[in-house]
Amino acid sequence: MPDPISSASTPVLRTRQLHVVLGGRQILHDINLTLHRQEIVTLIGPNGSGKSTLVKALIGAIRPLSGRVDIATGARIGYVPQRLHLDPTLPVSVARFLDLPRRHSRQRVSEALHDAGAGDLRRMAMHHLSGGQFQRVLLARALLMQPDILILDEASQGLDHKGTAAFYKHIEAVRQRYRCAVLMVSHDLHVVMRSANHVVCLNGHICCEGKPERVALSSDYRALFGDHAADSLAFYRHDHEETADVG
């Protein structure tokens, strides 16, 4: 593909007419998604709208029926799964977990853990970690790949409100440090408003997308999430703008 990435506006990931069928059921159709360098795109949508399926198609875990996923040449994907069930019979320390499938230098592992906000958990056993620590180790694992694209699938699941906010604040810092694009799936609309450049609203297909404020006002969005959610977003936006004025 003669498409070397140079400027910030070239896409680092793009899907064309992606069509996914699982077990005879159409989950996704006509997905045209573009992710630019260093951009944060948030994927929202109700349960069963195909958010996780789309993410799995992007990382190559699901083969689409038709359409394609193009990734800029040489771009690496760091993936943070929704959750990971480690069987309790499998003893593994954080350090060993981060060394799979490829070994990394001790210094890089420590760096990645630090960047993920996981501090010094190297010697801990994975199944002794709290939910928040576990999530940060998964993030560190993605960062070890020096990703150009960081994909997070509802990574805040299992965290409380405060924990979620802290986690997403961290993602923003990580994006700046690693200069990577971020695609995250979220159901927390407040977080979406705060941190996304671009919101994609999914319901089997992309029903609306754009700047968070514009998506919140669209009728498709209201139809999906109800007026209440839309109002709370509008309220948040208002709040946010006021703060911005003061600052």
Added chain:
Amino acid sequence: MLDDFIWRATLAGILVAMAAAPLGCFVVWRRMAYFGDATAHAAILGVALALMMNISILAGVLAVALLMASCVSLLSGRGVAMDTLLGVMAHSALAIGLVAVSFLSGIRVDLNAYLFGDILAVGKQDLGLIAGGTILVLSLMAWRWSALLTATMSEELAHASGIQPRREQLVLTVALAIVVAVALKVVGALLIAAMLIIPAATARPLSRSPEGMALIAGGVATVAVAAGLKSAYVFDTPTGPTIVSVAALMFVLSSLLSWSYQWVRQ
């Protein structure tokens, strides 16, 4: 030394123990206990077919075990109720195998040897085959170790790292079929799954890394083979079941040890 049947038996047992230990860890981690059972039980069917077609027992067992393991592994991706299905397959394979053997009226078949093993009858040629199988399985496991571990922890993380979980599953399937084929003579079809699971389960509370667990499981299995052979000789008990009993005893000890350790720490 190899002219002495006790030495051949000990060596055969230790070789099987070493092949079964790392594979057994994956069987435990991936919750494939029934998978091991189904494949091992299918071995009896393999024996029957080999005798009917007058081919080597090892080839027959290997073929049928491979077929069974592939069937189970193929079905496991389809979201069928695995627990029930594996139960059905494990026991039908055994039953159909026994029925098939009974048709072989013309040939004298020592069924007990295949069900419970006949380690004391391991010949030099058997020993060679067992050694070959063990080396094959250990090389396969060493070669794919990191990929296997990653795929075991999470299929999606494996995909994201460029590993195909289906291919790794196939590696385990092949390794399992080989272990079943070489372990048949040593512990018999009914107890192969025990040699996979018990040493790994015994090693779990004593280990802090996947590699450590595989090594300790190998040690546990080796001790069980050596002590089992000795006890079988002293008490004049059947060898295969005695080896498994010793392994079971070690499992109980290791569990008690870990419980008391946790109790003291609290």
